[in-house]
Amino acid sequence: MEKDTLNSPRTRPVTMESTVEAILERARKDSGAIQAWSFFSTYYKETYGMRRYPSVTLQQFLENPELYMPDAKTLQHIQLNLKLKRALMQKHFQRDLAKLHEAKVVLLKDWSSYKEAVEIGPMTRTVLSGALIQALLQSPGSSLYKRK
Template identity: 75%
Template sequence: MMEPTQENNPITTPLTMESTVEAVLERARDDWGAMNAWNFFSIYYGNPYGMHRHTAVTMQQYLENPEKFVPDAAKREYIQLNLKLKRSLMQKNFQRDLAKLHEAKVVLLEDWSSYKEAVEIGPMTRMVLSGALIQALLQSPGSILYKRK
C-alpha cells in the first residue's frame, strides 16, 4: 500500500479519472464516512436493516446514531457484535480484489471504466469503484455526466 501524502491522500483528494483504484479502496477501507451503509449492510449482513438504497447514509452516520436507523435493539446488538468481523472481512476482500485489479492492469478509475466487466471481483469492491467512477465523471468537465457547481 502506498503512503498517503498531501497530494494523494484518498480522504481529502477529489476523485478524478486519474485517481487510483488503490486509493479509492483504501478510503473505503479506512473511512467509515466514505462507506455507504446500505451497501455495507446488504453485502456483509445480507439485510439493509431499513436503509434505503438511494440514500447517502454513511456507516459513520449510522454509528453516530444507530437508533435512528435501526430501532430494534436486538438487531442493533447483532450488528454491533459482528461489525468488527464484517469490517475485517471487507478489508480482506478489498486486498484480494486489489491484487486481481493489478493483475488485470486496472490501476486508475479510467482503467476501471474500460475493463470493469472483465475483472472478477467481489460485489463490495465493484460497488465502491463504480460509485467512485460516477463521482469522478460528475466532476470531469469533459464528461456527459459533468455537473456544474
C-alpha cells in the same frame, strides 16, 4: 450534509487518472464513509430497512443507531458482528486490489473499460463505481459534468 471522503478537502478530487489503489485505500481507511445499506446488504445479506436512508453512511449510523434501527435485538446482532464484518471488508479490498493489478487495472479509467471483465467483490465494485460516477460528474468533458 453527507460525508464524502472521496472528494473531501483533505484529499485530491477523484479523476479518471486516480489509481484504483488510492480509491480503495481511502475507503479502507475511512470505512465509516461507506453507505450503511450497501455495507449491510453485502456483509449481513440484509439491508435492515436502510434502503430508506440511501445517503446515510456507516459512521452516521453508528453515531445514532437507534434512529435507524429501532429493533434492539437486530441492533445487538449488528453491533456484535460489526468488527468482524469490517475486517472482512478490509480483507476483500486487499484481495480485490490484487485481482485488479493482475488484470492490469491501475487507473479509474481502466476500471471504466474493464469493470465487467474483472471478477471482484460487491463492496469493491460499489466503491469503484461510486468513484467513477464522481469522476464523470466532475469531468468538464463529460456529458454528466455538473458545475459547482
